[in-house]
Amino acid sequence: MNTMYEPVIGLEIHIQLLTNSKLFCHCSTCFGAPQNTQVCPVCLGMPGVLPVLNERAIEFGIRLALATHCSIAERSIFARKNYFYPDLPKGYQISQFEDPLCSNGFIEVNDTESTHRIRITRIHIEEDAGKSIHAEEYVDADQTLIDLNRCGVPLLELVTEPDIRSPQEAYLFLTKLKQLVQYLDICDGNMEQGSLRCDANISIRPLHSKTLGIKTELKNMNSFKGVEKALEFEFNRQVQEIQNGNRIKQVTLMWDDKLNCVVPMRSKEMAHDYRYFPDPDLVPVIIRHSTIDTIQKKLPELPEDKLKRFMEDYKLPQYDAEVLTESKEIADYFEAVAKEIKDYKSVSNWIMGDVLRSLNEGKITINEFAIEPGRLSELLHLIEKKVINLTIAKTLFTKMMSDKRAPSELVTQLGLSQVSDTTEISALIDKILGQHQKEVADYLSGKVKIFGFLVGQIMRESKGRANPQVVNEILKDKLEKQRESNWGCIKS
């Protein structure tokens, strides 16, 4: 990145709320239902219908306000944002304009060295629009299909001040916000499915300057990484323009994820006058202190508090606690296992290692993961009780991902339990020593490293089931005895 200029970035994020029903009618908000099945006269914008506010959305808004240090308006109002589009049945979106629900908050992001406070201008409630489908598999090139299932689903729109100073910081902010909304249980945080949508605005200025340049707006980013990439691209483009002696034009740009570049929107599409005015069909939202208190009391534990608690209660290193609390689901998973297994560090190791790796490889979430906390605890129990050793445990873990049976059952069925019986192990060792007389001789002549090799051969012969500690002891014993008898030979 060019070091003579710094970017000045603000974000505008739409957060789709996890309410059961839509913002102004009783229709379900469930994702993925067949097209136009979750609709009613109200969200279809039929003549004569009226909106009735879903109070749950207000509660969700207050949760986010409390978690982001915003002030909550005692009286806020809904406004109509008027524009024509086929996926907007009423011809206006019910949103908030003057007097939003929340304002003046902040979220803090940490990079490796420091903490930076990003101020939040406002958070308001609005309804989502439907979806236009231009896909060629369904329709002719000159046709568009409309799916109104999403129409009327509640959103929070969060607008930041232009406090972000790098594309990376924008990425960190989004990650933090995603973590927050998931913890608050108000949004599933899935940017690919559109539950979180982010637009950005960016201008540049010489480093250490206080003035603001002319900003451009970036739309159509489909992932957090996409936001970062688009901002990087646009920062470099603006620097190039300035260095070429050009001026930045105030435009809206569409990010093209495939071509990795931005395309200007047609100026006609930008020339909107939304004619906002208070929606006369809805009464002002009045929020009492007692309501805020009640919501505050029921507020779920926030990420920072959980992090602290994980370090204190489970005595985990900060790194472990950070990884485990990054998502609420992982943290919940950890706590469910830790309820049963008291060696918390080992629980943490398993989750940070094998579990997270499996999630990444399978591109799944912890809730879709085949090994539930109960079965992982059982697996760890088997290790604790020395029924199986670590090697077997890893094999068993892999097996458990495709076989939903209890680990103890799998151990019995597959004959994986650890062998600690000395006679059995003794016989095994004799067999191996017989097959590797040269190596034994080498060992006895002073090449002590051979010991490990011999242990490996024995473990392999036992298919990993032999108790390594027992193997070690008996092997050492037998080799020493052999040394003594060799001495005897020489003596005689």
Added chain:
Amino acid sequence: MKLIENSYGSVRNLLAERRINCVKIVDHYLREINKQNTLNSFITLLNDRALKRAELIDHQIRERGLKKLSGLVIAIKDNICVKDVRTTCASRILSNFISPYDATVIHKLESEDAIIIAKTNMDEFAMGSSNETSHFGTVKNPHDTTRVPGGSSGGSAVSVAANLSMAALGSDTGGSIRQPASFCGIVGLKPTYGRVSRFGLVAFASSLDQIGPLTTNVEDCARILEVIAGQDTNDSTCSDSPVPSYVEALQDNMQGLTIGLPIEYFSEHLETEIKTRIDHVIDFLKASGFSVVPISLPHTEYAIADYYIIATAEASSNLERYDGARYGYRSESVQSLDEMYVNSRRQAFGDEVKRRIMLGTYVLSSGYYDAYYRKAQKVRALIKSDFQNAFDRCDCILTPTSPTTAFKIGDKMSDPLDMYLSDIYTVPANLAGIPAISIPVGKDMNDLPIGLQIMGRSFDESTLLKLAFFIERNYSTRDIAR
């Protein structure tokens, strides 16, 4: 069969005594409608539906006796949705629209066994004061078929005045129930804003619209209001204030009632004959022992201008949903999305609707919002406080309903401003949200009805109905020296 008079009260007695049944009643009205179809008061007739309902209700009367509105034959303004029935708002853009749901008022009426007989003609989207803007043609005044019935609920008023139904529902945004009631010589009530649910009323101006009854007499009006009023979980602006028995209230004592006369309402706009008539009523009320005081509503002169900013702003937004995309009229000749919008709306909205959409779009535009819409809201607050101050001095306010009696068809169509002034006395009640009723108090020299308006405190429909009932019972309309 001969009905004694076109009132539900009398028919109800006959029904209770089993001297008549609902099928016969409906038959009678269907024959009357057939005879007088030149008045053009209806857009859709519901003959079969009404007869089926009548049979069912006859059966229910035999089983369980009468409900609150058993056998009431009522016509519904065509901007109120009835499930599976065409609801056009007298516009080409909704000429093929079948509502998939019932308005709350329809549900309430039918729960009390009322029988809906037809959907009535109106000004397109309730925008007009003469019923001349309808896509389905002008409605004629039964008192003089060369004259307008008033608007926008002209079809509803004519239906009742010409004995084509016992009652009708209308909607009133700036006088659309009261002015046609006055022109047609019947009773029309605009309830307090929030008294009757608007769910299912196709919106013109959401902060002003109210549904109300049009009837031949005050008691029927009270009966219907009692049924359609009350809280509705589908309408956030609908009040939870309890609904009293308006019918019982008619018998209440009115001792000590003070009537206010706003000086601003008796200005030069008012036709002399109407003024003489209203004065005559006032003299009668004084003689009957009421105390009558002059009051002032100083911001009255701004009401029409204020109304045409607020109403058109809301209308421009409310009518955006008619875009040809999902229902209603869509132009055949389109090459692009923009053309679908432009051509559909250009072809299917009438001139008055277009005029108001343009006005409303203008006053909400960025750069003009503060000068027009925001200022209009401030003026509205002043008009509201005018009334609050007035009601410190009096219990209700008495005025003419309209500055003129029914005018000639075509007279005002070329002059919108002149047309708008027709609502000069009715608009303030909508802006203030207060209830107002128009009752007939005689006729002018052309034998055209004159209406008297009574306005009252919010949610005090009882007082309006009581005073209206007293005048109806005791004031002799003939007794005036010409």
